[in-house]
Amino acid sequence: MKTWAEVEKIQPLASRIITNSIKKDRISHAYLIQGERGTGKEAIARLIAKGLFCEEKRGIEPCNECVNCKRITSGNHPDVHWIEPEGKSIKKEQVENLQKEFTYSGLESNQKVYVVKDADTLTTNASNRILKFLEEPSQQTTAIMLTENSRAILTTIRSRCQVIDLKPLNPASFRDKLKEEGMDNRNASLFSVLTNNLDEAKHWSEEEWFAESRKLMVQLIEMFSSKPEDVYLFIHSHLLPHLKDRDNQERGLDLLLLAFRDILYFSIGNEEGLVFFDSQEEIVERLAMEFSQEKLIEILNAILQAKRKLKQNVQPMLVFEQLMLQIKR
Ligand SMILES: [Zn+2]
Incomplete structure (x- = not known):
């Protein structure tokens, strides 16, 4: 999903909430996006980042063509940092490294975004570091936490974020998608109810x-x-x-x-x-x-x-x- 119009189709509520704040130029300084696998968490995180960095926005939509958009798509934007678990958890050192990088500000602009994947795997120490970040909100820093299970996130973190709940994918539309990908009827029907994740479904069918x-x-x-x-x-x-x-x-x-x-x-x-x-x-x-x-x-x-x-x-x-x-x- 590379546009809000596409997100709108499967996550209408989430799309409306976030695009409204883009329109008003009032992006939250912290989001907690919760949803099962395959519901669009990462795509939404990239779209939020593009909303802040795209040079050729058309209304709320990013152009997906400019240098900033392309770098965000490929995960190489110098001011958009991704943290994900190393092994089973996200450790304090990872958050510290991120904060260090943030202090070398002004690489591209003062605007910074960090995305924490599987935020429920933050260790307690790492959570506390993040919390410090959130307690001193800067206009120019946006935190986006992604998780399948927001109940596993510290309440103190959750209360400082705008929580966005993603809906599970509708099995019927997912089944159609699997068929489009070349899966036969029997597998498409079965796997559309066993998972929400396209890659997993394909892997299982083989x-x-x-x-x-x-x-x-x-x-x-x-x-x-x-x-x-x-x-x-x-x-x-x-x-x-x-x-x-x-x-x-x-x-x-x-x-x-x-x-x-x-x-x-x-x-x-x-x-x-x-x-x-x-x-x-x-x-x-x-x-x-x-x-x-x-x-x-x-x-x-x-x-x-x-x-x-x-x-x-x-x-x-x-x-x-x-x-x-x-x-x-
Ligand atoms: Zn762009």
Whole structure:
């Protein structure tokens, strides 16, 4: 997204708030932009910076052609600094280095922007350094903090920022985008509900792991009606060895949830809503005959409960065994 007009389409509220302040020449001295992956945090940060530095602005829109715009796009503008985690966190030294650089002012202008990516990873010491910055606001410094989780940010920092909440992407428009990128219907439907991130979706669609997981989930569901006595053996010999770590196990439960949700959708006549079985109506039709709607709702709740247990570090084998019992019952 290189213009506010594009941001407006997916984040109308955020766009309106910020462009209003650009129009009035009253850019906030600190923003905290919160939103999931893929919702446009970095693009908005670049647009704010361009609003301050572009030499050929057309109304609120940057030209995207001048030297300043180009440098901001490529991340090389001398007065627009980006800080991101080194390893797992953003350390005090990183913030100190930034402040040092700021004191060599007047490189290009006195205007400075700093963008803190994953601001929830600031260590306490680093947070306190940033706080100092925010407590002495300068007309010419703009801080932009980006985070997926603003609750993890010190309240003292949050209270000094204008908080901008980004909406999660709408799965339908994201699915269309994935199709435009060349993904087939089945993958586009599934990945548009599993992630908001284009690169992640593309990466997953090329991974053998997902294709295999889908197959295993279908086999498992079929087994509940055809050979329920084999379910245990199947999860120990096929499913769990495939779901090696906690990430995989959680994702596996997500897939199972979507599959059962599709069966419920199909049985109540909402075929539009299919994501796991998109373009595979003959399979879902067959499965829908095996489970009552009441049972399906019970199963969906059991899977959600299993997800919570995994998060609470209950042994995966136990979680899956209990879940299978609940489904079979
Ligand atoms: Zn420009």
